[in-house]
Every structure is written in C-alpha cells, then in structure tokens.
Amino acid sequence: MNKVGGYDIEDLKPGMTASFAKTVTEADILMYAGVSCDINAVHLNEEYAKTTMFGGRIAHGMLTAGFISAVLANKLPGPGTIYLGQTLKFKAPVRIGDTVTATVTVREVVAEKKRVVLDAVCSVGGKAVLEGESTVMCTSVKD
Amino acid sequence: MNKVGGYDIEDLKPGMTASFAKTVTEADILMYAGVSCDINAVHLNEEYAKTTMFGGRIAHGMLTAGFISAVLANKLPGPGTIYLGQTLKFKAPVRIGDTVTATVTVREVVAEKKRVVLDAVCSVGGKAVLEGESTVMCTSVKD
Numbered sequence: 672m673n674k675v676g677g678y679d680i681e682d683l684k685p686g687m688t689a690s691f692a693k694t695v696t697e698a699d700i701l702m703y704a705g706v707s708c709d710i711n712a713v714h715l716n717e718e719y720a721k722t723t724m725f726g727g728r729i730a731h732g733m734l735t736a737g738f739i740s741a742v743l744a745n746k747l748p749g750p751g752t753i754y755l756g757q758t759l760k761f762k763a764p765v766r767i768g769d770t771v772t773a774t775v776t777v778r779e780v781v782a783e784k785k786r787v788v789l790d791a792v793c794s795v796g797g798k799a800v801l802e803g804e805s806t807v808m809c810t811s812v813k814d
Numbered sequence: 815m816n817k818v819g820g821y822d823i824e825d826l827k828p829g830m831t832a833s834f835a836k837t838v839t840e841a842d843i844l845m846y847a848g849v850s851c852d853i854n855a856v857h858l859n860e861e862y863a864k865t866t867m868f869g870g871r872i873a874h875g876m877l878t879a880g881f882i883s884a885v886l887a888n889k890l891p892g893p894g895t896i897y898l899g900q901t902l903k904f905k906a907p908v909r910i911g912d913t914v915t916a917t918v919t920v921r922e923v924v925a926e927k928k929r930v931v932l933d934a935v936c937s938v939g940g941k942a943v944l945e946g947e948s949t950v951m952c953t954s955v956k957d
Contacts, residue, residue, distance in 0.1 A: 691851065702848065703846075706849065707880030707884050708888070709880060709883045709887045710884075710887070710888060711887035712818065712893060731883060732883070732900075733879055733900075736876055736879070737852060740875070741852040745852065756904060757876075757901070758901045759902070760898070
C-alpha cells in the first residue's frame with residue numbers, strides 16, 4: 672500500500688476486483704445535469720421521456736460512468752491513482768431508484784510504466800448497463 | 815431537424831461541428847464528488863493535492879467528460895440523441911477556474927443504423943485536456 676492507502680503497482684495482480692454500489696436518485700440526476708450542463712429532456716422531462724423508447728426519465732450515461740471513476744479512485748487501485756483513459760459502452764438505461772454496482776477487475780499490469788488496465792462494468796440487478804475498459808497509473812514502492 | 819429540435823441522421827455530414835464551453839468551479843467539483851462518490855483526495859484536499867505532481871486540486875476527469883455528453887445532447891446531434899459509447903483519454907489536468915471547451919465533429923455517418931461517430935475534444939486555452947470518440951444514435955425522418 673502507498674502512503675495514502677491505495678495499492679502500489681507491485682501489489683496488483685490480474686483478477687483482483689472491487690465494487691461500489693449506489694442507488695441513483697432524482698437528486699443525482701438533477702445535480703449531474705447542473706454540473707455537466709447536459710439537459711437532454713430524456714433525463715429531465717418526464718412527459719417527453721414517456722414518449723421515447725425508454726418510457727420515462729433515465730439517468731445520464733456519463734453519471735453512471737462516474738461510479739467507475741469512484742471505485743478506481745476509492746478502492747482499486749485506490750488513493751494515489753491517476754486516471755489515464757476509459758472506454759464506455761452504454762448497454763441499457765438506468766432509471767431513478769435503480770441501484771448501480773460498478774465493478775473493476777485488473778486485467779493487465781504493466782509494471783515498468785506503472786500502468787494498469789482494468790475491465791469495468793456497471794450493472795443493475797445483475798444486468799450490465801455499462802461496460803468498458805479503464806487505464807490508470809499507480810504509485811510504486813520505488814517512487 | 816426532428817420534432818424536439820435535434821438533427822436527424824439525414825441532416826448530418828462529416829465535418830459538422832459544435833462546441834460548448836464552461837468554467838469549472840470549486841462548486842462543480844464538490845457537487846460532482848457528491849454525485850459520483852469519487853472522493854479522490856486530489857480533487858478535494860488542497861494540502862494533499864499540493865504534494866502531488868499536479869501541485870493543487872484538479873477536476874475529476876469524468877466531470878470534464880460530461881461536457882462532451884452535454885454538447886452531444888444539447889447541440890450536435892442535439893435533442894433526441896441516444897448515447898451509445900465514448901472513449902476518453904485524459905491528457906492534462908483541469909484546474910478550478912479553467913474554462914473547458916468541449917467540441918465534437920462528425921467523422922462518420924452510418925445512415926442505415928442511424929449511427930454517428932464523432933471526434934470529441936475538450937480543451938483549455940487551446941490545449942487538449944481530453945480526447946475521445948463519441949458514438950450516438952440519431953433520429954431519422956423515417957421514424
């Protein structure tokens with residue numbers, strides 16, 4: 672572990688995994704719309720959203736993506752992590768009241784570059800709503 | 815244009831571009847930490863952040879990524895857009911007070927799938943801080 676409680680690159684092995692779960696509330700969607708300025712009516716306007724394929728308001732995909740950022744920053748590799756990249760495939764909508772579980776699993780450790788690639792998935796009730804790949808830089812015992 | 819004011823797939827051509835700019839404030843970072851639950855100390859703890867390579871607090875990369883979501887949803891293709899995927903490469907930090915400009919440019923239009931691929935870049939003072947590729951589904955005049 673590094674001095675701020677995260678994993679050093681030397682601690683990480685393929686297959687290590689961590690999760691974070693959060694219930695998405697109406698307030699989350701409103702606050703995220705305010706921060707991002709993404710005011711897509713499908714997130715904010717129930718009457719409009721009812722007329723779409725989703726049948727009602729859904730959370731911003733990028734709001735759900737933030738839970739991947741959270742599990743990387745808070746748990747694995749945890750404090751000291753620097754985010755280098757992320758791919759995101761939005762697979763299914765997240766609705767108000769859904770509990771999203773974001774899980775990251777170490778796929779590849781590139782020790783000489785202090786770089787780690789992780790598979791990332793967000794799921795609701797066991798069904799994937801978001802899949803992607805995270806690339807981060809870790810601390811090292813040699814720092 | 816579709817009935818909610820966005821572009822239909824038939825309106826889109828490679829090279830079309832749109833931008834959205836926002837100044838990132840301390841309040842944005844606090845609200846984003848609350849929504850995402852990403853409480854990385856480099857975003858919230860100035861004393862810790864000063865000891866890092868960044869020399870002070872920086873915005874969450876995924877907060878900046880939200881401005882891409884905003885320009886897609888609000889401008890190009892605009893209302894009616896469904897977000898399918900995004901790649902993100904975090905190139906440089908965004909600091910409190912920085913004005914981020916998110917720009918998307920149509921690269922490829924796949925009419926039969928109503929799918930559009932756009933190059934996405936976020937910049938501060940003309941320097942890219944985030945680069946990626948957006949994939950979205952549009953409305954069609956045939957809907």
